Amino acid sequence: MIAVNLSDEDRWKKYNNFSPLISIFKKFHPLNDEIERRINQHTFPVSYKKNKYLVSPVDRNKFLFLIVKGVVRGFIKDGTTEITTWIAKENEVVGTIRNLWVEGDSEEYLQALEDVDLIAIPHVLSEYLYENFTEANIVGRKMMEQYYRSAEERAYLCRISSAEKRYKRFLVSFPDLINRVSLKHIASFLAIRLETLSRIRAKI
Amino acid sequence: MIAVNLSDEDRWKKYNNFSPLISIFKKFHPLNDEIERRINQHTFPVSYKKNKYLVSPVDRNKFLFLIVKGVVRGFIKDGTTEITTWIAKENEVVGTIRNLWVEGDSEEYLQALEDVDLIAIPHVLSEYLYENFTEANIVGRKMMEQYYRSAEERAYLCRISSAEKRYKRFLVSFPDLINRVSLKHIASFLAIRLETLSRIRAKI
DNA sequence: CTTAGTTGTTGATTATTGTCAAAAAAACAT
DNA sequence: ATGTTTTTTTGACAATAATCAACAACTAAG
Known part of the structure; x- marks a missing residue:
């Protein structure tokens, strides 16, 4: 292919x-x-x-x-x-x-x-x-450093205690993705169910 | 200091x-x-x-x-x-x-x-x-690759849906830490409360 | 345009986990 | 050892989020 x-x-x-x-x-x-x-x-x-x-x-x-x-x-x-x-x-x-x-x-x-x-x-x-x-x-090392940092951010994000706070963190960490990615994938990334995310958004 | x-x-x-x-x-x-x-x-x-x-x-x-x-x-x-x-x-x-x-x-x-x-x-x-x-x-690049992988594992671990499954994954991913680290820190790492972790352990 | 399929919303209910409080167990220091 | 502090367990209850189901909105395909 x-x-x-x-x-x-x-x-x-x-x-x-x-x-x-x-x-x-x-x-x-x-x-x-x-x-x-x-x-x-x-x-x-x-x-x-x-x-x-x-x-x-x-x-x-x-x-x-x-x-x-x-x-x-x-x-x-x-x-x-x-x-x-x-x-x-x-x-x-x-x-x-x-x-x-x-x-x-x-x-x-x-x-x-x-x-x-x-x-x-x-x-x-x-x-x-x-x-x-x-x-x-040199290039590989610098790129890996950058990707390591973003992996750390992902590891932090999903440890935030409430679903609503994780969503808000997502909005500031990845502001450009919210309008490009369907909510079901964002929900999965935030470790919550689609329905929960939908309710959180309705509330805000 | x-x-x-x-x-x-x-x-x-x-x-x-x-x-x-x-x-x-x-x-x-x-x-x-x-x-x-x-x-x-x-x-x-x-x-x-x-x-x-x-x-x-x-x-x-x-x-x-x-x-x-x-x-x-x-x-x-x-x-x-x-x-x-x-x-x-x-x-x-x-x-x-x-x-x-x-x-x-x-x-x-x-x-x-x-x-x-x-x-x-x-x-x-x-x-x-x-x-x-x-x-x-070269050393830095290889080490960053390794650390990136472990950061990915941490990002995956905390997205597993139930507290019990996260704990079980912890046991296989970090078998050596369970006996060295107090449960309160493991609970924090697993994004659950200490009491919940205690109950999960009692159940198993 | 119409239909089928996907995505997102809302409601009712259940399950899981968090919270608060207290006690038991273990670790630490004197 | 003894008392003190920290860690862990347990219980009752509350809050959060998951689940199931139905429906609305939106897309994609014919």
Whole structure:
């Protein structure tokens, strides 16, 4: 499913001939030409329609994705219910963690919540860049720091005692998501039921 | 309060003359001698008694700490209640994040839950190493990846729907902590009240 | 446009968890 | 050991949130 066969010239036409990844990375650290060349060569755009799943069991863990346009959520199946652990938007990089502490039972999934344009980043590319270019490790370190902070925020948010306070925190932490994501997913992210969220909103 | 004035020979005597940080870092990537020398020179041991706070407002954000012995928790004051967002033990590196999305209202604190031996890592040192040694970025990147995963686990854990299931997940994710940490802190980490946790345990 | 499907709202009821209070048990200090 | 403090347990009750069900609003597809 994930496979393109474009000449280098065509692949990035809609992005002015450069993988949008490059400008994201450059915000963290300058890149040398060889890295840029490899990124252009080995990353590629993909698109998914709203509600589609980004990672098939086959491709699981083979790619990270830069979100160029749209919103994506990550969730974990806990028996019959889905637990949304994050919701990400443009300029964020997402992927499955796949190193959950308790192996087996819980699988992580990615789902497009709008029509999305993504850049697929093969893990083999990341590994190659990390092993061969010091800049890659600088960029990777800084990005991981940023993502760690946002994971901490998510871990804090869901420990706030009342559903209403969690919702209010959500509004200030993720003001841009409230109008783009359906309430059922926000409810799941806040660890409350859709009906409860609906009542909280009615009250405010 | 945090300040030592030991000759280089004395400082690490109890650790066979090397900062324990070095062996931790080496698990991720080999280090060159100059890095090791800087680490020995600019990190130093500190100890805190059980229940003491690790970071005074003055020193806030100036150090990370490697836990050599003991257990430490991180918590955030939400008005009058404390929300424990993580609990860490030996061989983990901890610190305040201090980049909470909503500035101001919520302060992060670190508290020793046992008598702890730590290695203090000045942020100025981390920055220096990152800027001058590529290995530091490799080590930092790999460590951040690991910490990101554990933050994801914490974000997932607290979204599990029932208190009992959260507790059971805690038991498998953090089996070593249950006998070292008082239930009130575990309850806070699980986002439930101490009394509820007590009842869940009685039931099982 | 019309229909089917999804998403969000509202109500009634139940279940879970929180709150307050007090006692028991365990840990700590003198 | 003895008394003191902290932690944990237990009980009665209240509050919050979940559940079930019906319906309204909105979207997507034919």
